[in-house]
Amino acid sequence: MSILNKLQTRWQSVSRREQRLLWLALAVLALALLWWVALAPALKVLKTAPQQHLALDAQLQHMQQLQAQAQALRAQPLISAAQARSALEDSVKLLGSGAQLVVQTERVTLTLKAVPPEALAQWLASARQNAHLAPLEAHLTRHATGGWDGTLVLQLPAQ
Numbered sequence: 001m002s003i004l005n006k007l008q009t010r011w012q013s014v015s016r017r018e019q020r021l022l023w024l025a026l027a028v029l030a031l032a033l034l035w036w037v038a039l040a041p042a043l044k045v046l047k048t049a050p051q052q053h054l055a056l057d058a059q060l061q062h063m064q065q066l067q068a069q070a071q072a073l074r075a076q077p078l079i080s081a082a083q084a085r086s087a088l089e090d091s092v093k094l095l096g097s098g099a100q101l102v103v104q105t106e107r108v109t110l111t112l113k114a115v116p117p118e119a120l121a122q123w124l125a126s127a128r129q130n131a132h133l134a135p136l137e138a139h140l141t142r143h144a145t146g147g148w149d150g151t152l153v154l155q156l157p158a159q
Contacts (some may be wrong), residue, residue: 081106081130081156087131088154094123098147108133109153114138114147127154 054120071110079087088108092101098115101108112120128131133154 009090073128073132075142076132079157081158084133084156085129088127088133091123091126091130095119095125099123103156106156106158108156110152112148112150112152114143114149116147120148132157 012092014022033081041082084105085108089101095110095112095115098113099109102111124135131154133156135152136155137153138150140148140152143149
């Protein structure tokens with residue numbers, strides 16, 4: 001006798017009331033499975049969608065700002081190595097006495113000693129804007145007074 005035949009025989013031997021209860025239990029299990037597999041995850045996504053949408057909008061806006069900055073930097077006219085060097089030398093005054101600029105052909109090394117973070121950030125923005133340069137290497141450590149010690153290496157444009 002096969003398993004199916006045994007199940008049919010067993011099913012027929014159960015009373016009508018028990019058969020209804022078994023069908024009801026199967027229906028409850030099917031509904032619970034439907035809830036856990038299909039409905040609950042979909043409702044969770046619907047609940048979190050507005051927050052995710054806001055986060056993605058903020059990220060998109062930030063990326064568009066970065067893109068606009070990059071396009072503005074690309075649109076700036078190229079400057080010569082002498083102009084870049086002059087702009088760097090002028091901007092070192094922002095850092096005060098804790099900074100020393102050493103120019104070696106196409107490389108510029110800036111040595112920092114206890115330079116305040118605000119001054120360094122301002123100098124980096126100035127170097128980027130006026131001299132069209134960004135650091136190639138940075139070896140910085142936090143000074144005990146809260147400033148920065150270390151070196152920054154920049155590459156001047158080819159002559």
